[in-house]
Amino acid sequence: MEEVSYRNATRDELDIAVSWAAAEGWNPGLDDADVFWETDPEGYVVAERDGEVIATGSIVSYGDFGFMGFFIVKQELRSQHIGTGFWQWRKEMLHKRLTPGAAIGMDGVFDMQPFYARGGFKFTHRNLRMEGVGRPSQPAGNLSELSMVPFDKVADLDKRCFGFDRERFLRKWIAPKHGLALGAFDGDHLQGYGVVRQCGRGYKIGPLFAETSETAESIFLALSDRAAGEPIFLDTPENNPAAMALARKYEMSEVFGCARMYAGPAPSLPWENIYGVTTFELG
Incomplete structure (x- = not known):
């Protein structure tokens, strides 16, 4: 079995992320993928093993601010520590895409708050669906x-x-x-x-x-x-x-709901x- 590798996603692979998000019950918009891709085509990444996409994520840059999302590991491969390395790599890649000192935000599911906190993210409030x-x-x-x-x-x-x-x-x-x-x-x-x-x-x-x-x-x-x-x-x-x-x-x-968290200074x-x-x- 090959090692897991990380790379930028193709446009079709963003559709995989959206379909997985729908399966998780996140209910994306019908045209979200088109808008998201045009916003930042370099802002979507995947983890791959044996030629198969096994995890997805976004690292969207607004220049002075970044946002991480779409963090999904293929359901049958969870609890195999695939997500930990991929998430760290995503964060590092996004920092490189931003101006020095820029903050990164995320809306993370509540169960993952301790994991994100260990990665340097601080909770500010809850956004409730x-x-x-x-x-x-x-x-x-x-x-x-x-x-x-x-x-x-x-x-x-x-x-x-x-x-x-x-x-x-x-x-x-x-x-x-x-x-x-x-x-x-x-x-x-x-x-x-x-x-x-x-x-x-x-x-x-x-x-x-x-x-x-x-x-x-x-x-x-x-x-x-x-x-x-x-x-x-x-x-x-x-x-x-x-x-x-x-x-x-x-x-x-x-x-449903997510915890809004920031690595770096939270914007006012x-x-x-x-x-x-x-x-x-x-x-």
Whole structure:
């Protein structure tokens, strides 16, 4: 048997990672792989043995910030210490892709927190996946489809809430093939924006960024209307009480969750404006 080797993934191998994520119950979006690949084609890696992909991972670089995700070992090969070396290699490779001193973030499943902590990651809070049912509503009059909004306004708000520039990702993310992206305005000021996209099961809202709880609610209701009658999910930061209150108001319940952790200095983000994180895979 050959030794395990590590390398960059091909585009088809990113589809393997997405399919494994779906099998784990992570419910990726129908078009996530296309957007993820175009964001950073060098940001996906695999472990290989005897010509077979046995583990996947992402090491996406935003220049001044990195994000690790898609850490999956093929199910029948777990508990063979395959993941430990692969994870360490991924972290080292991502550090090399970032500016010196840049932090790395991740949303790790709760059971893996001790492992990630031993690798230098520190816990900040939990992001909880809340599930409900999309409901019909009459969208507020101050909402506009993001395709009609000057991109620089969206990019500015996104950078405030995400902490770093991710223009390449954002241009594709706010134009979902199977979904809707909306912004809320006060005059010409963009107060918030959100995206809903179709997934293997139902729809996910992410991100949901807003300056006030009222704005967040109006965007949420309009996106929920797009998914009326279908399961709907919101990955809600537990450290924003208003976000948790919004989910509870619309009878959403916790079905999954991840620990947000950082290696290096955690970015100072306005969590009071973050009602739904974008993705557990890319931050």
